[in-house]
Amino acid sequence: MIPLLMYILIFVAAFFIVTKVVRGAGISDYTSLKTVTFGDESAVRPNRAAGIISILTIFLMWGVFTGSTLLPGFLHAPGPFKGDTTFTYTAQADGATDDATVSIVVFPREEPTEAPEVDPGDGFAKNDSVAIAQWRSGLVRVDGNDDIKKSEGAQVIAINGQRIAPGETVSVENGTVTLSDKGTPNFAPTRGWQMEPLYLPAPEEVFTRTLQIASEGFRNFTLLEHLGFSLFRVVLGFLLGALVGIPLGYAMGLSDWFRGWFDPIVEFMRPVPPLALIPLVIIWAGIGEAGKIILLFLAALWIMAIAARSGVSGVKISKVHAAYSLGASKWQIMRHVIVPNSLPEIFTGARVAMGVCWGTVVAAELVAAEQGAGMMIMTASKFQNTDIVIMGIILIGVIGFGIDMLMRWAERILVPWKGKG
């Protein structure tokens, strides 16, 4: 809740600072009147400043709530309690009561610490000490050294003077004490607002871990090999899919027999998510390279076939007529009109197929693989290496984005007439 409010606050504050203060009165030309842009998406251009601030904000929030060393300390959200603290408990036995103090040392998880020695004090309840790791909580067996044990009828009736019954919780300095059902106090040190590194490591930890994996490798393969294997599978699977899918789509667009024969198959297979095929492919081809290539081939095949089919069917009849009346033969029309006319559609299909293949390969590697981006994050998660998991997610995202950019660039270079017909 607090991070969300903070995020909204940054959003609103940045908006006012950038649009009102930095740019003066804001946009004042006629487009400033354009407050409603339904159906005219192009009228809204992304604000570059907003984009930069947005990315910075994500890293800032990440740093703030993980206590990143990249940020000055005053920006950190309150961290978990660390150090010494105490609370007192009141024990009752045989109608008499006695107070005793519990000394607690809360230590960071990576620096295990022994419980300190304490003076037992007077009365039948003796002082105790305990060491608890940050983010964790610990039962304090207060009666362990007492003269009258729990089994002999002693029970804890108050913490810091506040009455407490089993199941109830009392706030004390630097934490809370809950009395368990069996009557033993359980101390939970204050966690603060920061994320535990197990759930979200600080950005610099992910970064250093990335450098480490890049130089030392992970599970017998270097980082580049893991990513390269994933990319290799995608490219090979996609190429095979395109190699079969494009001619199939052409045949379906040109011949009613092919169309009738393959339409049911293509229309049935298209909505089946490739992920649903993983179990069958593993049964058929195992978890090796062949299975992954077959899966990606199937993922790309239907998309490419449908793209090629609609590219062929989408040719304007007047273009075909024009070519005929200019003396072109059927074969010449195929080569000079149908094929170039279908290329934009095929490129759009290729972009979609590459995206789907990239998602599918990661999923397939999550299920079973010896190497690859998906395998890397799945294995890391089993060992609670959250930093590797986050690194993997970021790299997968960057590569997926890169593939899309590359396809767009190729489209601009190779089919500049797209959408101009």
Place this chain on the structure above:
Amino acid sequence: MTGLSIDNLSMRFDLPDGGHVQALQDVSLDLKAGELLSVLGPSGCGKTTLLNIVAGFLAPTGGVMTLNGHQITGPDAERGMVFQQGALFEWMSVRENVGFGPSMKGMPKNDKAEIVDHLLDVVGLQDFKEKAVYELSGGMQQRVALARCLANDPDVILMDEPLGALDALTREKMQSLVLKLWKETGKTIILITHSVEEALLLGERLIVMAPRPGRIHKEYRLPFAELGVNADLREVKKHEDFGPKREEILNMIWDMEEEIMGTKEDAA
């Protein structure tokens, strides 16, 4: 014999519900080589169907067509077609579009380049030779379409509302260009148009078609095309016969349109 001869042409389309539409019924027409015929009529009178049949894109259900003595059975380079728009190949440059016909015939590069250069000069697009067609304005695109058609040196040029999508000013310039090309090349031209004025200005002969079934309603021989070859088209429009002819044909087409709509409303 030379020229285009259409004899008792009929076209019937079967509808999915079992009925049929008689798009053309017993259309007969003789066109001498070098004649410019414009075809007018309300929507649905079968103008475009007639043109598609002459081009060979559609097989008629009845009748015979001959060009220079041989029967027309399918599309051929001897009958070039200019479409309203969107029939240029946007993956080719202006030069490649104009050279498409010669390329298909396998004409040697040099001969082709000569023809393309000449035609681009004629339509005034020499400077746009290497541009992509989608970079040109609508009027320029239609010039490319005209040049592409002429590059194949067809006997008959079929024009399906070639200027229909252009603005008034561009349209007027293009009308002059069509007349100029007609006179210079001596081609037989059939021009379909929605504009009565355009039909009068460009048509040496003019037929008005009537719908349901599609048939030739009335035929005119007009002097304006000959006048327009050498004069400003705006001058031609001031000719004493031009206005009355325009009114006559407009009224004829309006009557047909109203007949189609089923009501004959007062003009007031």
